Amino acid sequence: MDVITIDTPQLGDRSYLVHDGTSALVIDAQRDIDRVEQAARAAGVTVTHVAETHIHNDYVTGGLVYAQKHGAAYLVNAADTVSFERTPISDGETVQVGDLTVKAVATPGHTHHHLSFVVSHGEDQAVFSGGGVLYGSVGRTDLLGHEHTEGLTHDQYAAARRLAQEAAAEAALYPTHGFGSFCSSGPATGASESTLGEQFAANHVYTDPDEEHFVRELIANLTAYPSYYVHMGPANSGGPVEADLSVPASLTAEELTARLDRGEWVVDLRRRVAYAADHLAGTISFEYGDGGSFTTFLGWIFPYEQQLTLVGSEDDVENAIRDLSRIGIDSPDAAVGEDPRQLAPGAAVSSYDRVDWAGLLKNRPTDEPILDVRRTEEFAASHLDGAVNVPLHELVARMDEVPAGRVWVHCGSGYRAGVAASLLERAGRTPVHVDAAFADAADAGLPMAT
Incomplete structure (x- = not known):
């Protein structure tokens, strides 16, 4: 055997x-x-x-x-x-x-x-x-x-x-x-x-x-x-049918812009570092290739009744289509390319700050909130002193609970915080993406809750 x-x-x-x-x-x-x-x-x-x-x-x-x-x-x-x-x-x-x-x-x-x-x-x-x-x-x-x-x-x-x-x-x-x-x-x-x-x-x-x-x-x-x-x-x-794993024809700049204007789910697959520096306003950052995070967390918060549009390289789009088919997200549309200005000339572009723990310690005013988007049990086990916990999978529904003003958002590795930062910006907030491992926070000098 x-x-x-x-x-x-x-x-x-x-x-x-x-x-x-x-x-x-x-x-x-x-x-x-x-x-x-x-x-x-x-x-x-x-x-x-x-x-x-x-x-x-x-x-x-x-x-x-x-x-x-x-x-x-x-x-x-x-x-x-x-x-x-x-x-x-x-x-x-x-x-x-x-x-x-x-x-x-x-x-x-x-x-x-x-x-x-x-x-x-x-x-x-x-x-x-x-x-x-x-x-x-x-x-x-x-x-x-x-x-x-x-x-x-x-x-x-x-x-x-x-x-x-x-x-x-x-x-x-x-x-x-x-x-x-x-x-x-x-x-x-x-x-x-x-x-x-x-x-x-x-x-x-x-x-x-x-x-x-x-x-x-x-x-x-x-x-x-x-x-x-x-x-x-x-x-x-x-009785599931066979998945269509082909990459669709790329959307025109006009159609991509229209989808952003309508507030549709347009997901940017590029690395979260590139996204923070430059992205089409209204897109959502789901970096492709970070283990199982992409499929799990996109599937967790994506409203299945809506149309999904993927933006990224042809390889990332192709792989994402395969991964998403496994959880029943079929036939997403795509805009193939990695330069926001070429994909949708004239559309609004945006960026937000991205820091590590040292950057947070150096630059965060004490009155600006820290948002922890890890799951509830992760937060209960250990968290930063004074941090507010709204798990990523609850963030869209609980956006009103996020404190006003600039928000410093972190998770366990930086991945979920990148998604959360893009959702916060999409909702009109001003995020700072803390792209760092939570396991390193205490050694970096962050005060932990007791």
Whole structure:
């Protein structure tokens, strides 16, 4: 048995191609299926089955499209309500994928109908645990609504033990979430591989002997998750279509200017340093290429009912289109180019100050507010003395709570603060972008709250 990992670090997820040298199974495919197709071609195998561990909440699946395109059986839990044809599979059922035996194991917790797949090939065994048992943690249990959270958390505890009965301790473990995904209920270990037995010794779902304590602790540590999740379940149950990943024809200067004048969502993909120095007034800064920040935070605050326009280099626009398709933001328009004055001659351009911690200490008058746009739990753990906290994902709705006058805005790394600064300017405020790591603030001499 060979397992090929298709990593999507932008969302903190992994898909898998499992094969015996001839026949293959795909598990939890991302929407941009060309990466799976390429992996299958490189391995010289035929994909006969595509499987979903659950109806995903953090990305749009490519499983249905792949199965339809390649004539593969599409394994989805028989208990899930979906609007497309699938090959229903239930707890305890097995299918053959060439010489591989694939067994479905009910592991509710992350969702009600979550399945794990135990794949055997002779003496070798692998467990594909989806959003169940992760590396050092488990999938979060609050995505289906508060009224289900406690019950699903009990289910997650029991499901981990069921999985331990169904697979050997030596079985390699391959979760879908837990690599930065908000679908994880807690911090994963950062491991790149593990076995089920290693999790017995290290994962709190196994090491905590008190189920009630485990449930209380997990629920108490659940934090906010991106608002785009609300769109993912319905999209996946309804049957996603194939994503169009092509770069559209570039907008004319007149049309780009008109969109800015109308206050539409026009996102500048350039580096935040370049944006702060010179940008089209009314655009929003979402630097492309900063790990998973772009997809996560744009998806978190973008109003899905609106048209999105991307501005940047052709490579950045092309990559952004791919990333956004994974969370159901389809067919954005684009203005390809990096010089604001050439993209829209005559349109208003703007800039704002950008500093590090030393610049804040040197130049900020004591009566000018500091705005911290990190998440609530980050702020509670540690923050600057006197800082005001409005998380980035709440900033648009809570703009009236931002103190008047010039605002010095920071986050954990500088990325979210760059987005926030552009939103503040767009709303008529005067931001100063503090582009610095919060971990360095105390050493730089900033007073911390006690």
